[in-house]
Amino acid sequence: PASGRPRRLAVLGATGSIGVSTLNVAAQHPDQYQVVALAGATNVTRLAGQAAAFRPPLLAVLTEEHAAALAGLLPAGYHPEILVGPAGYAVLAALPEVDLVVSAIVGAAGLVPTLAAVAAGKIVALANKESLVLAGDLIRAAAARSGAVILPVDSEHNALFQALGGVDLPDLPLVERLVLTASGGPFRAASRQSLESVTPQMALNHPNWSMGPKISVDSATLMNKGLEVIEACRLYGLPVSQVEVVVHPQSIVHSLAQLHDGSLLAHLGPPDMRVAIAYCLGYPRRLSLDVPRVDLVKLASLTFEAPREDDFPCLGLARQALDCGPSHTVALNAANEVAVDLFLKGRLRFLGIAAAIAATLDAHAGEPLADAAAVMDLDVRVRQEVADWVMAR
Numbered sequence: 001p002a003s004g005r006p007r008r009l010a011v012l013g014a015t016g017s018i019g020v021s022t023l024n025v026a027a028q029h030p031d032q033y034q035v036v037a038l039a040g041a042t043n044v045t046r047l048a049g050q051a052a053a054f055r056p057p058l059l060a061v062l063t064e065e066h067a068a069a070l071a072g073l074l075p076a077g078y079h080p081e082i083l084v085g086p087a088g089y090a091v092l093a094a095l096p097e098v099d100l101v102v103s104a105i106v107g108a109a110g111l112v113p114t115l116a117a118v119a120a121g122k123i124v125a126l127a128n129k130e131s132l133v134l135a136g137d138l139i140r141a142a143a144a145r146s147g148a149v150i151l152p153v154d155s156e157h158n159a160l161f162q163a164l165g166g167v168d169l170p171d172l173p174l175v176e177r178l179v180l181t182a183s184g185g186p187f188r189a190a191s192r193q194s195l196e197s198v199t200p201q202m203a204l205n206h207p208n209w210s211m212g213p214k215i216s217v218d219s220a221t222l223m224n225k226g227l228e229v230i231e232a233c234r235l236y237g238l239p240v241s242q243v244e245v246v247v248h249p250q251s252i253v254h255s256l257a258q259l260h261d262g263s264l265l266a267h268l269g270p271p272d273m274r275v276a277i278a279y280c281l282g283y284p285r286r287l288s289l290d291v292p293r294v295d296l297v298k299l300a301s302l303t304f305e306a307p308r309e310d311d312f313p314c315l316g317l318a319r320q321a322l323d324c325g326p327s328h329t330v331a332l333n334a335a336n337e338v339a340v341d342l343f344l345k346g347r348l349r350f351l352g353i354a355a356a357i358a359a360t361l362d363a364h365a366g367e368p369l370a371d372a373a374a375v376m377d378l379d380v381r382v383r384q385e386v387a388d389w390v391m392a393r
């Protein structure tokens, strides 16, 4: 929102947790943002409500059936174009009339539209961490070619970006290591024994953050932090040895960068994703924001502890995959998505998630991944293998 004209937004995953928070931030500054395009998948009721409020000329949904249902829910006299499916999402992500794309689809489905936005040279507010886990190198290369600016929405990476002033780490040789904070999730203090009987309902009940189902389960297994270690390495071109994880149950310190002189640069704020989203929407300027403020005296203490890596093996599996190479991180992500889905459907135990990933992680070592099609092809094959592995047990 620099030159007086509103910044024009496209939101992928508009109906999800991040999408809803994004539109809340935009609605707090109606003079500065024009919503040009909204993409959802199957929740046409929510998308219709958002579309009626913001009146974008373009929408996208998963199938023709959803498009028909959506059209029937829109107010009289408002006739946006409705695009359909992955091809539609990619068109929406690269629209010439859009300045900033919020990439907030969950999972591997976010990769192709994210790449489309990056290749089109957009400012990309990137919540879809899975796309960096799948194809961080392709995304960085595409951004270097197009001049796209990638702004991390994920609170930890957003915190690092803010703490470091948005500078690329290769230009900042003073950075010794990054410290990602983790809430520890709902089972931070649960006994090993009790993890055997975790239900989906228990896993979806996060103590600090209200999020979509997949990332909520990822937070409970610590896979979310594992994906974020990979995300940090891919964003900044750092080896895994320079990224550490510390559990911080209050979720107020959102991450830290340690410099060679011992300094720790941190970003603190309320556990509300709108803070990180607003930073991205306003970048390089700051927006005012109506969110609850942190009351430090009421908090009284901020605590830190080591993650229980033996009881939550997903974090170590993610580090291991990163160390092994790009086809391992694709396999890790695909296996995790399938395992989480089966867990939520009651077909796999909580501890079975890590077991399923461990069982399939090494099957595709060193496969060449030259483009997004190769990545998605491997993704599909691993999904089938994990589903077969679970069925066979």
Ligand code: NAD
Pocket: 012, 013, 014, 015, 016, 017, 018, 019, 039, 040, 041, 042, 043, 062, 089, 104, 105, 106, 107, 109, 127, 128, 129, 130, 153, 154, 155, 209, 210, 211, 212, 213, 214, 215, 273
């Ligand atoms: P969510 O489940 O609430 O929403 C997901 C969105 O993606 C919905 O709009 C849905 O319609 C859309 N979607 C799902 N499958 C799709 C498909 N096949 N094609 C197109 N669209 C599809 O998820 P969320 O919590 O908003 O998370 C979105 C992304 O942001 C994830 O990658 C997550 O890891 C990341 N993220 C979320 C949070 C958070 O606080 N929610 C924080 C950091 C990062």
Ligand code: MG
Pocket: 154, 155, 156, 228
């Ligand atoms: Mg995060």
